[in-house]
Amino acid sequence: MSMVYSEDDRMLADTAEEFLSAQSPVAAQRALRDKPTAVNFDEKIWQQMLELGWGAITFSEDLGGLDFGYKGMGAIFEAMGKHLSASPMLSSVTLCGSLLQQLANAEQQTWLTAIISGEKRLALAVDEHARHDPDSMQTTATTVVDGFVLNGKKTMVIDGVSPDGWIVAAQHNAGCSVFIVPFSEQVKVKRLNLIDARNYAELTFNDLKLPAEALLGDAGNSLKALQQALDLGRLCLSAEMLGAIKALFDTTIEYLKVREQFGVKIGTFQALQHRAARCYVELELAQSCVIAALSDADKADANLASSASLAKWKLSKVADLISGEAVQMHGGIGVTDELDIGLYLKRIRVAQMCLGDADYHQARFAALAP
């Protein structure tokens, strides 16, 4: 396992940093929140990200990818976390891209080529309840003469408003099948307005008729592929959270160095120094979990499931600690909307819940242990 970034990964990180701080700083996310658009991300920035090749990073060259690996992708997500840049990278490229890569037949692969280039955008519909739980879905697919019929309801579909299509997981043939559902008026879409002001949707399928070619992979046999895609999503989300908490932590340390109270810099107080030092320690431990999971994603025989769960668990815990301390150490100004801290806090909270919170991943890690 390689626990450090390569020169190439670093170059990618530098490019991402340069691009995002110029084109998509936190102020841009604030503007999107204050003047919501149809999809709550900047379509122009998204297209530029794809032109930079970000959609292609993890895919092999014969699919039009760069064959660069997840450590490179992690660097991109960390930079997006740092700048709170909203984009469909997670939903379309990581989650749906991975499912297509694993399950698509030759014809369906045109979807993959299209999402790598950014010509099309897909969103993955898995969750149905108040928590992430892909093992107990109630949405059903029934096989009929010339295709399938889909019934049920999906929630928290990331970037689920106005995509070119959705990939939907459902109970089918006593197992789990995944279907490509091209955008259609017959799918009822309800926009969800969440604290992080991003693009989430609730979908309802009432006897939705799907053609035979909508099925990805073998009927009733796609849970493993789904979990694999979700694990890749989980570690990208972990990398994004890492970027966000690093930004929060750095801002807070800077504040401790300049803010004066009782006639001295508050950073001289040992009570605060020790809490800051604890945050630093936890941040470093979290970073190790992320880089290990990214590295496992690039290795065929690695136990990606448990390292992804470890990363998501650790990041969720440390994000709680650091976002809480960032607000508390800033004092009153920390709870004002004027400061960006609140934007980070809200985005982190959503990212914690997405694709499984700390409790989910702790239980999963234990179940996966030999």
Next chain:
Amino acid sequence: MSELTEFRQQVRTWLEENCPMSLRTPTPDGELIWGGSEVNFTFDDQRQWFNSMRDKHWFCPSWPTQYGGGGLTAQQNSVLESEMRRLKCRPPQINLGIWMLGPVLLEHGTELQKQQFLTPMTRGEVRWCQGFSEPNAGSDLASIRTSAVDQGDHYLVNGSKIWTSYGDKSDWMYALVRTDAKAPKHQGISLLLLDMHSQGVQAKPIDLISGKSSFCEVFFDNVAVPKENLIGELNGGWKLAKELLQHERSAMSKFGEFQLPTHFDLMSLMSDYMPAPHSASEAALVNKAVAANMEEQAYNLTVQRLGAEMQAGQSCFGLMSIMKLVHTEQEKIKFELLLDAMGYRGLGWEDDSFSEQEQAITRAWLNSFSQTIAGGSSEVQLNVIAKRVLQLPENKGVS
């Protein structure tokens, strides 16, 4: 074949011929060999391994040959270390003098001091202890009061030291003493080498909450120390002490490789003692154990990352500074959890109703309390991180 590859080949052959098979296993408690005037071997292979390594001058492989060292380059030394790790060779001896005082003497000692003190170290003939901590000083090392008063040709030492590991079994001590009572507290301190067999030295083991311990209290009553045993400049001891503590940290990390007295597999021990499924405490215990296991995993990955960053030539000062803190705190949490799982069975003390393993865990739990204090308390580590890594401002009122 490059010279280094050739060297590796030679080292491998030599180790395979000279390190007895019985010593290519982790060192159990009680089988550590401490070098010194009274070396104790529990079986003959240990003596043979000790003698072979001594005669090869590999107790101190990278020290100059003129003082009895092996004269290896840094690269050769790391080849030797990695080959020893590969064969799982036990360290032939443990000696604080070599690990901590030696490097300081090599840099700051006079020619005479180097000859007098380094050569016996490289032969494992002298056992050293560290005389830094004092009663009432605690983590505030600069507030020591043991005095060394200039008597013309010698110093007269009075006072006491505490938490001196194996003070009762050591031949010599490197001690911090106050040589100028009037100077600001960091500036009146000197580093002095003291013969533990001198008139007026008394060492007394300290019983801990976990039972007998290797820690001692050492008393000095008008102990005469020759002036040539002063290392470096008079009143310049603070700087040397800081250097020495740096060596201590890197030595501790090596010590950890050889023997981790508190390292154990939490999940497998927990499963020995877990209460019945669905009994009152089970769910909470399982949750806490899984979390502790995951935290340990995060720590282990960080150790791996530290290694990778060091190999890649990156600065890893920040990562280094969190190791001691995190490891000792995690061990403490793990022992608490084990005690919770053991219930009444974790409360035995020298009673044959409790198994040896149970009593060992109970003592290790009690001992884990000292780990977050010894070698720089958790709070001292947090201070180091806050000030040196995060560079938070100093409070001018407190030194």
